[in-house]
Amino acid sequence: MRLNIFTLIFVFQLIVSGVYGNNEYLKFSSLPELIPNSGQSIQPGLAGPYTGVDNGVLIVAGGANFPDKLPWEGGAKKYYDEIFILDRSGEEEYIWKRMEEKLPFASGYGGAVSTPHGLLCFGGNTSNECVSESWFIRFLPGKGNVEIKPGPKLPASLTNFAFAKVKNTLFVAGGLLSLNASAQNVFLSLDLSDSNPENWKWETLSGWNGEARAFAVTAAQSNGVADCFYLFSGRNIKSNGEVDILYDAHVYDPSLQKWEVISDGNNQKFPVMAGTAFSIGASTIVFASGADGELMKKQMRIEKRISQLQENKDTDELKTYQNQLLNHLQNHPGFGKKITGFNTLTNKTTEIAHLPGTGQVTTAAVLWNNEFIIPTGEIRPGVRTPNILKISIQKDTRHLNWLDVVVIALYFLVLSWMGYFFSKRQKNTNDYFKGGGRIPWWAAGLSIFGTALSAITFMAIPAKTFTTDWSYFMLNMTIFLVAPIIILLFIPFYRKLNVTTAYEYLENRFNLTIRLIASLSFIIYQVGRMGVVLFLPSIALNVVTGIDIFVCIALMGIVSLVYTMLGGIEAVIWTDVMQVIVLLGGAILSLVLIIFKIDGGFQSIVETAAENHKFNVFDLTLSLKQPTVWVMLLGGIFANITTYGTDQTMVQRYLTTKTQKEANQSVWTNAILTIPATLIFFFVGTALFAFYQSFPGELNPTFQNNDAIFPWYVASQLPAGISGLLIAGIFAAAMSSLSSSMNSAATTYSTDIHFRFGWSKTTNQLKLARIATLVVGISGTLFAFMMATMNIQSLWDEFQKVLGLVIGSLGGVFLLGLLSKKANSKGALTGMIISFGVQILVAGYQPVHLIVYSATGVISCFIAGWGASWLFRGKK
Known part of the structure; x- marks a missing residue:
């Protein structure tokens, strides 16, 4: 009894020492700013870079900015082919390095995902055309440099698309086939499971039931049953040049090969165009940034009016609207600080945090050392930032x-x-x-x-x-x-x-x-x-x-x-x-x-x-x-x-x-x-x-x-x-x-x-x-x-697997003994062996739902045991 009392005291002390409250789910900090490109003294930041992780380092490559002047000041947009890596020499010491190796193109606004063969970069555009090529960036720790190898070519040149990796499959949605063209309802997949990337082939799938889009936002997350591909927001650039901002949401279930509409954009809006998103926990997608398009609409109305006045040669009113446009661009508040969480089970959104600065769009959120990194990107129209934001997840x-x-x-x-x-x-x-x-x-x-x-x-x-x-x-x-x-x-x-x-x-x-x-x-x-x-x-x-x-x-x-x-x-x-x-x-x-x-x-x-x-x-x-x-x-x-x-x-x-x-x-x-x-x-x-x-805000x-x-x-x-x-x-x-x-x-x-x-x-x-x-x-x-x-999504499922695979044959043996006078020991043993083999095959190929595992074990054991008993006739 003394042991029990000692245990209870120990339990009490641990419980008391362990209780605390934490209402902040996300913790923000900064990593060293991105260093300048070659020949430049400052780094204004990059929009649309290829970002990801390989062999323990963060990679930022390509992208575009306005190095000399802002666009409304007459600045020219420049694309880059340089590759930067951020390495960590100590626990808190980070060092940026500019690699000697270059991308095949000075390009940006494509996609990048980490693979066992390196960071796979694909698509995007140069200053005058879209790109269909892909390539691997492989960091070589022993040499301190990177190597570039070609990857599987896209079915078509594509840029400004959304992408996410669901388990071992990469999905790409939407985008532009050429610059200044209409958005597309393109939906592609690339199976990354083959150990030889030369065998990887892009596949064209059926698109979602909704408008075509570019600058959409995606994330991979579970819907409670399977890992799915989620598609949000974006904008549809029509043939006449008008832009339609989208606020809808869709989900694709790869296991069922089926799209479903989460929201048509009316009752529930997702104003996250061109933003960044990442998944946390078992069922939450976090929108760390995004544009709601309202200021973009205002800018487009002013620009349209300026164009009309230029045609009419109304110089007085033209100057007024030009001043309005300049004021609008110079005083743009940025892309917001609110971080929103979307729960894929309740389909509800709620505010979960605020950024320390303005949101960074036209970039990506990258998981690195169990923390999410949002490198560089755009903070206002035409304005980039060299900041590297680090987001740590705080368990509540x-x-x-x-x-x-x-x-x-x-x-x-x-x-x-x-x-x-x-x-x-x-x-x-x-x-x-x-x-x-x-x-x-x-x-x-x-x-x-x-x-x-x-x-x-x-x-x-x-x-x-x-x-x-x-x-x-x-x-x-x-x-x-x-x-x-x-x-x-x-x-x-x-x-x-x-x-x-x-x-x-x-x-x-x-x-x-x-x-x-x-x-x-x-x-x-x-x-x-x-x-x-x-x-x-x-x-x-x-x-x-x-x-x-x-x-x-x-x-x-x-x-x-x-x-x-x-x-x-x-x-x-x-x-x-x-x-x-x-x-x-x-x-x-x-x-x-x-x-x-x-x-x-x-x-x-x-x-x-x-x-x-x-x-x-x-x-x-x-x-x-x-x-x-x-x-x-x-x-x-x-x-x-x-x-x-x-x-x-x-x-x-x-x-x-x-x-x-x-x-x-x-x-x-x-x-x-x-x-x-x-x-x-x-x-x-x-x-x-x-x-x-x-009460969506109450859900952790x-x-x-x-x-x-x-x-x-x-x-x-x-x-x-x-x-x-x-x-x-x-x-x-x-x-x-x-x-x-x-x-x-x-x-x-x-x-x-x-x-x-x-x-x-x-x-x-x-x-x-x-x-x-x-x-x-x-x-x-x-x-x-x-x-x-272990990473176990549902313990109910794991329990059913254990029940079916470990003792599924026991029920068959007992029923064999109770129901059949012909059954004998050799037949029963044969039935158990065959049942065990059947269960291994069932677990490997999964031809039936896991709840049926017990049935396959019992039935296979009974049938095989009964049949074998006829072959091994002997003492009953």
């Missing part, structure tokens, strides 16, 4: 009140006390693994419910319905189709055989090898599952308190491990009962508070969700690659058979009740609870979507993973004490699964391996069981550390 956290800390600390204290209380009842392994048969059916049912849903429910499902829709609803409902199978087929076998683990049956039915393979697969799966359920709440705690995510994982792993080691399955089940109450109570309370916060309440939430197609449940498309109703039914049935029929965490609950009838009742308790729980947690995500549509744009959306609401919107209670609910969501995984995996190792082979006969079996729990708990915690270093 929210204060935890002292009352929240007390609530969380008390919660940990209660869990630790329960482990200590039940430890006094653990006399042998029957108590430790089966609870001595003392568990009532309703407690076992609640424990099954908490183990099956827990962290995946509390955080990942609201995140899924927030980002997408209710397509996954039918997945949970399949438990009603599977419950009768579990009650009629599986439970009678386990109760009759009086087994401790489900895998003892496999040795009785087949042989020891099959039992060991199944046991080891289950243990591996549980370690992976522990990683997921540890990582989820650790994200939440990191977001709301700022405590390091690795510290969060370690603390949760330690506390769960302590009470699970002490109290065995009884502590696990009774803490599950308490945690299910906190789990559902916290979700209901959050839902009520969201409803009261939004104008119009429940009706407004429903209307907003319906307008945005959030209630899509039955997608009847005949496809196994999209989350259709067929995928949900097929995947859900086989996933639940595998989980409830062969997963030791579930089977162990069936064995803790006094009778088979009570075991059956525990299964129905879980199934019945699934209905209100699914409705509650699915609607929480939908309500959060409606809330952040109403720096999230790296949308699974943190619910805890962010809890920490940022709820009053003191209630926040602590619901954060405790997040811990409850994780620990109910975590403790079950620890105990069941330890049970499996002890019974199926250690005790089965009679190892360490002199060692007390209860002590050995606790040591096994310790080893499993530490392994799961270490796996969570590994997950924390």
Whole structure:
């Protein structure tokens, strides 16, 4: 018990030291100004340079400016072919260098993206024509210079286009085919995945459903399902010379090869022409600059009037308008300081920061050393800047009140006390693994419910319905189709055989090898599952308190491990009962508070969700690659058979009740609870979507993973004490699964391996069981550390992959043994091997949705095992 108290004090100190608030998402600073071009004493700045990063240095090449006089003073525009690199010799020491090597053309206003073969520069224009060529700029660190190599040629000469790289594909949209020509609806792609760039070929795709444009703004960002190409604003230069400023927005989904209109430019405007944009977090696009076109329109009206007066030779009025134009250009305020964030899930914009100076347009935002660099560019019509702006992303956290800390600390204290209380009842392994048969059916049912849903429910499902829709609803409902199978087929076998683990049956039915393979697969799966359920709440705690995510994982792993080691399955089940109450109570309370916060309440939430197609449940498309109703039914049935029929965490609950009838009742308790729980947690995500549509400024744009959306609401919107209670609910969501995984995996190792082979006969079996729990708990915690270093967009998806790929064949083996008298050990082993190979192919080629992975594992194992059993006829 002393260890528990020490742990709680440590947790309390870390929570208190970690809480702080930060409302500034972006931090601004400057790098050394761009040095002058050859033969010049000053650098006025460059518009339209090719910018990017290669081998750790920032590259700025080409571009244009007015070196002598401003354009209204009669200055001539000059294009350059010089290449500059910004290198960092120390932590804060940056040095500009002008390279001896030159671009193939003195040009600018093209595109540039980083590739493994160098910075790929493409298109643009010289002083008199557009460019179709492309080339690689490769920085050679050992030599300190660059080399230039040709790249794939564009299908046509193109300039002033927008571009972005989505994963390994470069997309180009709009632009001009020749100077002073009309804008185009050109849309091109270039696959960069081939290791040999000589094989790269540009492809012409269908354009968006909207006006042609140049000087548009683009960014790559996720729409909640897939990474997409976003296209905003721009201007359409018509054949008569008139300019139409555009304020619309479009998105292209490469996985579906489909364009959609985000805004027609009327109800929601994007005044960001010629600006810069970059993506942060899981679903935010930041517009760091851009022109709304209003001052440009004013300038064009004055210039048009001047042209008319020149034709009419009205010198008096002409002079007046010429003075107006000069005054307009000299006193232009610049391209604004406001930075706007656009959320790709809610499709809402909000102001998130202000620039220290005026916005820089006709340049690009470049990611360098996890910071965004906006080099040089244009700050007013005809006026450039040599400034290099650096933007650092600041993760936001929210204060935890002292009352929240007390609530969380008390919660940990209660869990630790329960482990200590039940430890006094653990006399042998029957108590430790089966609870001595003392568990009532309703407690076992609640424990099954908490183990099956827990962290995946509390955080990942609201995140899924927030980002997408209710397509996954039918997945949970399949438990009603599977419950009768579990009650009629599986439970009678386990109760009759009086087994401790489900895998003892496999040795009785087949042989020891099959039992060991199944046991080891289950243990591996549980370690992976522990990683997921540890990582989820650790994200939440990191977001709301700022405590390091690795510290969060370690603390949760330690506390769960302590009470699970002490109290065995009884502590696990009774803490599950308490945690299910906190789990559902916290979700209901959050839902009520969201409803009261939004104008119009429940009706407004429903209307907003319906307008945005959030209630899509039955997608009847005949496809196994999209989350259709067929995928949900097929995947859900086989996933639940595998989980409830062969997963030791579930089977162990069936064995803790006094009778088979009570075991059956525990299964129905879980199934019945699934209905209100699914409705509650699915609607929480939908309500959060409606809330952040109403209050877009409250949404944190720096999230790296949308699974943190619910805890962010809890920490940022709820009053003191209630926040602590619901954060405790997040811990409850994780620990109910975590403790079950620890105990069941330890049970499996002890019974199926250690005790089965009679190892360490002199060692007390209860002590050995606790040591096994310790080893499993530490392994799961270490796996969570590994997950924390990976870029995982959706933990729900990762959990489904683990479920399907690791234990998909187990369901097939059990069904083979239960349903076929002809099945034998050689056939079962063959089925498992073939199923494992099928699963590798499925994971590699992804012919079906990840939820169907369990079905492919079960079906392939059953069919292959049944067929092989006929070939290897022998003893049944």
